[in-house]
Amino acid sequence: MAPCRIFIVEDDPWYGEILKYHLSPDSEYEVHLFTSGLACLKNLGRQPDLLIVGFSFSDMNGTELYQKIRKTLPTVPVIVIGRPAEVRSGLHLLKQGVYDLFVKDENTKELLWNAVQRIREKHHLLQQIADLREELGRSYAFGHRLQAESEAMRHLFSQMEALLPFDHPVLITGEAGTGKTLIARAIHSRSARRQKPLVTVDLGSLPAEQTEIELFGQGKGPFADAPGQKKGKIEEAAQGTLLLEEIAExxxxxxxxxxxxxxxGEMVRVGGNERIRPEVRIIATTGRNLGEAVRKGMFREDLYTRLSGLSILVPPLRERADDLLPLARYFLDEFCRRNHRPPIAMAGGVKDRLLGHSYPGNVRELKTTMETAAVLSAGPAIRPEDIVFDTRKAGPLLMTEEKTLREHMAQIIHLYLKKYNYNVLEVAARLGVGKSTIYKMIQDNELSPFIERPLTGPAALPGAAHNRNRMSGPVS
Structure with a gap:
């Protein structure tokens, strides 16, 4: 591993040499001493891992030097040292991102050494993570990262591999729920930009009046009371990838x-005039037919041409029969892992029931179906009756929020009550739970978040008069 490179910027050469000697005990540390701010700035291209900076120099003060360093090396830790009065006046630097402030006294060398060791350990850990990511990127093909065995997906993976050497925009199309975002993330994670950020913007959920500032940022206004400067998502993704979901919107x-x-390759913030070159790669996704949108005048043809040079169509789940059961198994195992439950098997008939459905909601619907089945299962295996395909019609609440198993059960019981005309006995039989469990949840108002009015007992249920004879009787 490369040695830890430390820059000491100190106008007192004698004191600087003492620090240099103390901080370079062996070959793991490479320490360089500069006696002026300008000399330090000229050498920032050597990429130091840590800078130790004094408060005043003949050519600039410590605050000015720190701000210039931060523009060139925004993430490298900087420690500022000085006399007690200087440190007191420089506390504002902590808000600007200085790693620490130390007073020059008999404890300075020990404090600096302890800080250097902490920074060195963190740097070593980050390097190990980067090396691991690099190795994973080389070792794992797309098929290992994405659950797929079908011929359609193998063809898709070969397309993804073919575009890796290029840095052009990518357009990913496909029906809702096919996994377009997952494909985009996989492309970024295997690209030359994988060490840089992947920033996602869902254009379909952004209010139209906020989209421009969200993407391009806010420039400094011409008046004193104008809104302050703000970076947009494009700048946040600089050197990395910007994922624009639902580009048709x-x-x-x-x-x-x-x-x-x-x-x-350049942009201007909203209300600003500075030209910015963020150097970012664009990946866009859409579930709509952009060609048709161009013909209707709803999407610019020149932008469509620019985006679609490298395009990928993600096939729907109904065209990927070989992937269905492996995906179902994967989602079931993931649900158990996240909820600290033992593995759940699939009883006889479950696979046939899964294979007999068309999945209009694609992979997303299959994921919800398996998670719902895991909640409904009363034993170590899910049963055919636990596979509920119409849960997606219940709206976006089901399985999209983190809830307790009890809360999931309440939502599913209400779904079944509504489906079977609030017949508690039939619902209890179909779900494999005691009717007393349902009556108790009604009594405790556990079902009220899912209906228009609170439930205080069987008589308050919609259709109770019609079903009174079925909802009364002994409670088991």
Whole structure:
């Protein structure tokens, strides 16, 4: 591993040499001493791992030097040292991101050494993580990262591998729930930009009036009371990848701004005039037919041409029969792992029931189906009756929020009560739970979050008069 490179910037050469000697005990540390701010700045290209900076120099003060360092090396830790009065006046530097402030006294050397060791350990750990990611990127093909065995997905993986050497925009299309976002993340994780950020923007969920600032940021206004400067998602993704989900929802004016970014590599913040070159790769996804949107005048043809040079169509689950059962098993195991439950098997008939459905909601629907079945299962295996395909019609609440198993059960019981006309005995039989469990949940108002009005007992249920004879009687 490369030695830890430390820059000491100290205008007192004698004191600087003492620190240099103390901080370079062996070959694991490479220490360089500079007596002026300008000399330090000229050598920042040597990529130090840590800078130890004094408060004042003949050519600039410590605050100025720190700000210049931070522009070039935004993440490298900087420790500032000085006399007691200087440290007191420099406490504002902690808010600006200085790693620590130390007073020059008899304890300085020991404090610096302890800080260097902590930074060295963190640097070593980050390097190990980076090396591991690099190795994983080389060792694992897309088929190992994404659960798939079908011929359609193997063809998709070969397309993804083919575009890895290129840094052009990518357009990923496919029906809702097919896993377009997962494909985009896999492409980023195998690309040359994998060590840089992947920033995601869901254009379909952003209010139209917020989209421009969210993407391009806010420039400094011309007046004192104007809103402050703010980076947008494009700048946050600089050197990395910007994932634009539901690109078809972008309004025509912003389509033009995005096209300019793709063509010229530069942008201007909203209300600003500074030209910024974020150097970012764009991956866009959509469930709509962009070609049709172009023909209807809803999407710019030149932007569509720019985006679709490298395009991928993710096949629906109904065209990936060989993937269905492996995916079902994977989602079931993941649910058990997240909820600290032992593995759940699939009883006879479950696989046939899974294979007999068309999955209009694609992989997302299968995931919800398996998680619902895991909640409903009363034993070590899910049963055919635990496979409920119409849960996706209950709306977006089911299985999209973190809840307790009891809360999931309440939601599913209410779904069945509504489906079977609030016949508690039939619902109890179909779910394999005691009717007393359902009556108790009604009595305790555990079902009330899922209906229009609170439930205080059997008589308050919709259709109770019609079903009174079925909902009364001894409680087992």
């Amino acid at each position: 972008l309004n025509p004016a912003l389509q033009g701004r995005l096209l300019r970014l793709l063509q010229e």
